[in-house]
Amino acid sequence: EAGVAQSPRYKIIEKRQSVAFWCNPISGHATLYWYQQILGQGPKLLIQFQNNGVVDDSQLPKDRFSAERLKGVDSTLKIQPAKLEDSAVYLCASTRGGGSMLTDTQYFGPGTRLTVL
């Protein structure tokens, strides 16, 4: 079974530029999460999708961050314009869903390391 795919793996941009990250979850996984991991901290949820609908975006800085999962499969996360404090690793994770905790394990992609100069 292929894992969660993310691209690019690394990105360096200047502040005020825009950037986009892509995630392809494990096939058949209905739930997709984007997390932000700042150096020295644990991952923090930005947004959660169930199929193509948003379940939780309460911690997404909506003035500059946006995300979509139009066909309920892959997803993009965009930052526009970027700030210095957006430097972090952006992780995508997916779960099969279905409401059962026994199968509700999150599988993570390799992440995209963003550096904002």
Added chain:
Amino acid sequence: AQSVSQHNHHVILSEAASLELGCNYSYGGTVNLFWYVQYPGQHLQLLLKYFSGDPLVKGIKGFEAEFIKSKFSFNLRKPSVQWSDTAEYFCAVKSQAGTALIFGKGTTLSVSS
């Protein structure tokens, strides 16, 4: 709001030493608990998880964790560490299926051979 505390930021051990990493969470209801590991250059992967039943949970690579409800703790243990256990370890909690994980800040484990 739920939160997770990991007591040790950086732990340094020699091979064959025993390991215990502390994790405490703040949430009064039913929780589901996880330990994830991130080896150098690799992505986060699940070590073990607790949903219900036996509070002593066994995971991959000889790791285990014990859920102590009265102490709101879920400490990770391994009797004898190896150099290959060098990694960052994250404790995480979720309150119900379908919700996101809440992570601690992580503990970096360095094992010298």
